[in-house]
Amino acid sequence: MARRQLSVNEKTWIVKHMYRLEYPINVQRLWCKQINNNPPHRDTIRVLMKKYEQTGSVLDISPPGRSVSVTDQGVKDEVPSVLQKEPRTSIHQMSTDLSISRSSVRRIYKSMGFKLYIPRLIHELNEDDFD
Incomplete structure (x- = not known):
């Protein structure tokens, strides 16, 4: 118990x-x-x-639970500046440049309102394609 x-x-x-x-x-x-x-x-x-x-204290030294993420405000400010310089930078390259994990970069992208996908170009369907 x-x-x-x-x-x-x-x-x-x-x-x-x-x-x-x-x-x-x-x-x-x-x-x-x-x-x-x-x-x-x-x-x-x-x-x-x-x-x-x-x-000298009865308080807990560190709070229970998961540790604080590396996505502090300084790193969050660096991501938009990198994206302005190189808008086609991949998440993998961004994580390497900033020395943080890819999941942290994804979290920052999501908080900025970006969607993480690679656009795929497909051909347009015409009326005679079904024939």
């Missing part, structure tokens, strides 16, 4: 009482008395204390 994420107030409560009570089991017992729900695991308390002693 997955445990719920502790709030910042709960984390600071744990750190404050851990310094006073010294052992995670004592913090768990006090948690049960004062907060009236399941306390965090001893390992969670130890990891939180270790993080607090290393960083």
Whole structure:
């Protein structure tokens, strides 16, 4: 069963009482008395204390989830300037020139309103083509 994420107030409560009570089991017992729900695991308390002693903060160092893309505003500004100079530049060439992935270039193109396709010229159908 997955445990719920502790709030910042709960984390600071744990750190404050851990310094006073010294052992995670004592913090768990006090948690049960004062907060009236399941306390965090001893390992969670130890990891939180270790993080607090290393960083001085109970906040997460990096946000959970995927890392931020390389498509920041500077790169987004470079793509239109490259397209103005060479309008027929391929996505592959653009990614090589800007040193970013092709999927990032596609994402930038899409945000600019471009459609990613290669136009194919086909012949026109006439009325007598079916004969």
